[in-house]
Amino acid sequence: MRCTVLGAGSWGTALASLLAGKGFAVMAWDKDVALLEDISKNHRNERYLPGVTLPASLHAAQDVAKALEGAELVVLAVPSHAVRQVAIEAKRHVHAGTPLVCVAKGIELETLMTMSEVLEDVFPVPLHPYVAVLSGPSFAKEVAKGLPTAVTVAARWERIAKQVQDAFHTRTFRPYTSGDVVGAEIGGCVKNVVAIAAGISDGFGFGANSLAALITRGLAEISRLAVRKGANPLTLSGLSGLGDLVLTCSSDLSRNRTVGRGLAQGKTAEQIQQELGQVAEGVRNAKSARELARRLGVEMPITESVYRVLYEGLPPKDAVTAIMMRETKPEMT
Numbered sequence: 001m002r003c004t005v006l007g008a009g010s011w012g013t014a015l016a017s018l019l020a021g022k023g024f025a026v027m028a029w030d031k032d033v034a035l036l037e038d039i040s041k042n043h044r045n046e047r048y049l050p051g052v053t054l055p056a057s058l059h060a061a062q063d064v065a066k067a068l069e070g071a072e073l074v075v076l077a078v079p080s081h082a083v084r085q086v087a088i089e090a091k092r093h094v095h096a097g098t099p100l101v102c103v104a105k106g107i108e109l110e111t112l113m114t115m116s117e118v119l120e121d122v123f124p125v126p127l128h129p130y131v132a133v134l135s136g137p138s139f140a141k142e143v144a145k146g147l148p149t150a151v152t153v154a155a156r157w158e159r160i161a162k163q164v165q166d167a168f169h170t171r172t173f174r175p176y177t178s179g180d181v182v183g184a185e186i187g188g189c190v191k192n193v194v195a196i197a198a199g200i201s202d203g204f205g206f207g208a209n210s211l212a213a214l215i216t217r218g219l220a221e222i223s224r225l226a227v228r229k230g231a232n233p234l235t236l237s238g239l240s241g242l243g244d245l246v247l248t249c250s251s252d253l254s255r256n257r258t259v260g261r262g263l264a265q266g267k268t269a270e271q272i273q274q275e276l277g278q279v280a281e282g283v284r285n286a287k288s289a290r291e292l293a294r295r296l297g298v299e300m301p302i303t304e305s306v307y308r309v310l311y312e313g314l315p316p317k318d319a320v321t322a323i324m325m326r327e328t329k330p331e332m333t
Contacts, residue, residue: 001167003027004071006086008035008060010048010140010278011103012077017144018173019073020058028060029067036060048278052144068093073101073167075134076119079279080106080189083115087122096126099160099167101153103134105188106281107288112295114185114229129157132164133181135188136239137247139254143173150174152240154184176239183235186226190289191245192256192282193303194218198249199260200309200316214302215249221300225289228296256282263309263316286310301326 001024005016008030020026028039038044039060043053061067064086068074074094078086083104094100100123102115113121120128136151143149153168153175155161161177168175178184194214201210222245223236235241248254259280262272269283290307293300305323308314314322 001025001072002070003073003075003167004029004068005075005077006030006064006067006090007075007077007079007082008032008039008045008048009077009079010045010144012075013039013045013049013054014140014144015075015077015103015134015168016058017052017054018168018170019075020055022167022170023057024167026055026058027067027069027071028058029062029064030060033062036062049141049144052141064089065093071095071098073099073164076100076102076104076115078104080104080108080115080281081284084108084118084122087119091122094123094127097130098127099130099132099155099164100127101132101134101164104281105135105185105192106285107189107292109284109288109291112288112292114182114189116181116185129155130160131155131181132160133184133188134164134168134175135184135244137243139247139251141253146172148172148174150176150239150243152176152178152184152238154178154181154240156181178235178238178240180232180235182229183226183231184240186229186231187222187236187241188244189281189285190222190225190300190303191218191241191248192280193286193289193306194221194245195248195254195256196260196263196280196282196286196306196310197302199254199257199262200264200306200320201260202257203261203264204317204320206320211249215245218249218302219245221298221302225293225296225298225300228298255280259283269310282306283310 132155165175286307305319
């Protein structure tokens with residue numbers, strides 16, 4: 001199988017390496033030429049996956065048309081805010097019947113579309129059934145090292161979900177299929193916002209009780225928004241919901257949790273992301289998820305508080321107080 005991965009950051013490179021390790025011919029593309037040269041010449045991506053040796057069957061191309069030539073599987077692994085532009089560039093070079101797998105987690109700020117909706121907005125109607133999303137608890141560094149990982153592949157056509165599942169399945173990477181695209185996408189997006197809140201809590205030393213409360217109430221927020229968008233609530237108890245949320249809120253590898261810790265220390269989001277050297281999707285997601293929730297009339301107090309810290313200058317400790325002092329209510333409402 002010939003595969004193309006658009007985006008050579010940590011996640012794109014990890015998935016490209018996984019596919020190449022199965023013996024597939026894999027071509028990586030990115031706007032950053034230095035990344036592509038490192039992959040081609042050294043079989044490394046030292047910027048995003050230091051110390052990881054990449055398979056020799058993983059190649060790189062600077063021209064998007066060349067990268068997509070003959071592709072039988074296309075993976076979009078750029079940050080969510082870049083998905084539309086990259087899809088536009090790729091549009092003329094993707095053949096009919098080619099699965100399009102989006103692994104970006106976000107909601108487009110300008111349109112409040114999920115990533116699959118963005119792809120359907122760009123690509124012609126005959127390609128819409130071939131759009132799939134891959135989501136779940138999966139840090140790129142651990143996938144690249146071959147550590148056991150389970151994820152969800154969601155697509156509207158079961159045949160496409162199964163095809164993508166088979167392509168990615170290895171002894172250490174186990175995808176499950178789902179027909180609930182919107183549930184997988186909302187879970188993957190909003191968990192980043194909750195992880196920022198978890199990082200703030202951790203930065204203040206609030207302990208395990210606080211983390212458990214944030215994860216649980218965060219899941220309630222995610223579920224409310226997803227269901228309002230038409231998702232199956234059971235999806236949010238799975239890998240792309242609870243699984244991804246627990247991982248992102250509790251691990252030191254989480255960029256979004258790192259953002260929250262930095263905010264608790266008095267740093268700005270811009271300072272923290274410069275230190276990270278990578279995109280923390282939760283910073284943008286806080287704005288787009290809040291706007292989507294307001295449009296749909298969904299109450300999301302954690303998301304609202306994170307938004308106010310990031311964009312309105314609310315002190316993080318005041319945000320915690322605001323959440324705790326909300327009007328009391330039954331839990332299951």
